[in-house]
Amino acid sequence: MADPMTYAVFRDQAVAELATNEDLISFDGEAPFLQQMRVTAPQWSSLLRRLMADQTVSLEVKLGALPVIFDLLPQELVNFTDHLNSLSLADPDLIQLVMLAVTNSYRASGFMKPGKVADTSVLDLEHRSDARAVLQRLAQNPAINAELLTAGQWLAPYAPEKRE
Numbered sequence: 001m002a003d004p005m006t007y008a009v010f011r012d013q014a015v016a017e018l019a020t021n022e023d024l025i026s027f028d029g030e031a032p033f034l035q036q037m038r039v040t041a042p043q044w045s046s047l048l049r050r051l052m053a054d055q056t057v058s059l060e061v062k063l064g065a066l067p068v069i070f071d072l073l074p075q076e077l078v079n080f081t082d083h084l085n086s087l088s089l090a091d092p093d094l095i096q097l098v099m100l101a102v103t104n105s106y107r108a109s110g111f112m113k114p115g116k117v118a119d120t121s122v123l124d125l126e127h128r129s130d131a132r133a134v135l136q137r138l139a140q141n142p143a144i145n146a147e148l149l150t151a152g153q154w155l156a157p158y159a160p161e162k163r164e
Contacts, residue, residue: 011050019060020064022059029113049080052066085138088143092143103121107119
């Protein structure tokens with residue numbers, strides 16, 4: 001599937017229209033560019049992957065663009081999350097993006113109209129073997145908050161076994 005525009009044009013439009021704060025308080029789920037991408041999310045996947053890996057793009061822009069992935073087919077969402085996890089091994093600041101892909105905290109935003117972000121996440125797909133494998137790799141990521149791996153936490157079932 002061909003990209004809908006060049007990466008440079010995409011990056012510039014994302015920077016101009018999608019930046020949000022790290023706490024997602026200023027996230028604009030109604031941003032026209034975001035909603036345009038959601039309609040045909042698979043067409044934007046390769047550009048989004050490049051954006052997430054682009055070290056010249058701020059985390060705030062990446063946070064504003066990330067919700068498009070929740071409109072991908074389940075296998076594509078899982079693969080995209082695995083890609084983000086791999087990127088976060090080299091850039092631990094990206095772990096926040098991985099966590100959002102896994103949990104989809106965007107959908108809990110009370111200040112946003114319903115339907116502006118798809119209601120799915122990798123955790124919703126944990127019945128799938130590919131999603132469980134990604135969660136296991138996430139649990140091994142050194143950037144993950146170790147508290148999430150303790151008994152009773154949602155990532156604990158995927159924590160690597162302690163070896164002596």
